Amino acid sequence: MAAADVVVVGSCMTDLVSLTTRLPKAGETIHGHKFFTGFGGKGANQCVQAARLGAKTSMICKVGKDSFGYDYIENLKKNGIPTDFVGQAENVATGAASIIVDNEGQNFIVIVAGANLLMDSEDLRRAAHVICQAKVMVCQLEVTPAVSLEALKLAHKSGVKTLFNPAPALADLDPQFYIHSNIICCNESEAEILTGITVCNVKDAGRAGLVLLERGCKTAVVTLGLEGCIMVSAKEPIPKHVPVKKVTAVDTTMYIKQYKK
Known part of the structure; x- marks a missing residue:
């Protein structure tokens, strides 16, 4: 694939969002007034935002072979992001985030990384040419820290500007x-x-x-x-x-x- 301006090595999470009037206390059950699912994950959010701002992007990540994973791949495509380096892991769920948001815009978030933690050095090697030709490489810590560090080293050694969240x-x-x-x-x-x-x-x-x-x-x-x-x-x-x-x-x-x- 052609070189990308912004390459993101990071997470994809399916967000399960509940809207409530207030956040619950420990051990408390409250009623919410709306529920929806969405596409999240710090890495994917950054990649989609860069794409919407006009940058040519590439996402290096891993999802599960489940409905959330297939839906996520389609969402990346809809946002103009190549999926050449979106791996699908067997027998593990796509990463998920349970989010509660109150009327003030405050939130509680619990993430289960799932397939994100199975991204490894081999995934980076397959995408090395795209990482090394990028203008900017972005990574976070919702994947294994060793993978993020390896990506930073690979990009930095090639003179690519690295942004770490x-x-x-x-x-x-x-x-x-x-x-x-x-x-x-x-x-x-x-x-x-x-x-x-x-x-x-x-x-x-x-x-x-x-x-x-x-x-x-x-x-x-x-x-x-x-x-x-x-x-x-x-x-x-x-x-x-x-x-x-x-x-x-x-x-x-x-x-x-x-x-x-």
């Missing part, structure tokens, strides 16, 4: 992740897990960003929800705050346009 974050993340990441982008809680710095404001985020920079990445971005984000880089080591316009959150899991009409 350390989510879900790991406190004992291999130091090589930082060295092979041109850009690390994480939210407040992920930054705290990675650095040990509690991120409650812009100043805290700047401190955490500097720690990430010290560990070897070229640029660190810490997202702050309503407060925007901070950016810090080797070339501009003074943390820069990028604010955003305040909006009323309807659904922080990004379903507002597609499902909540």
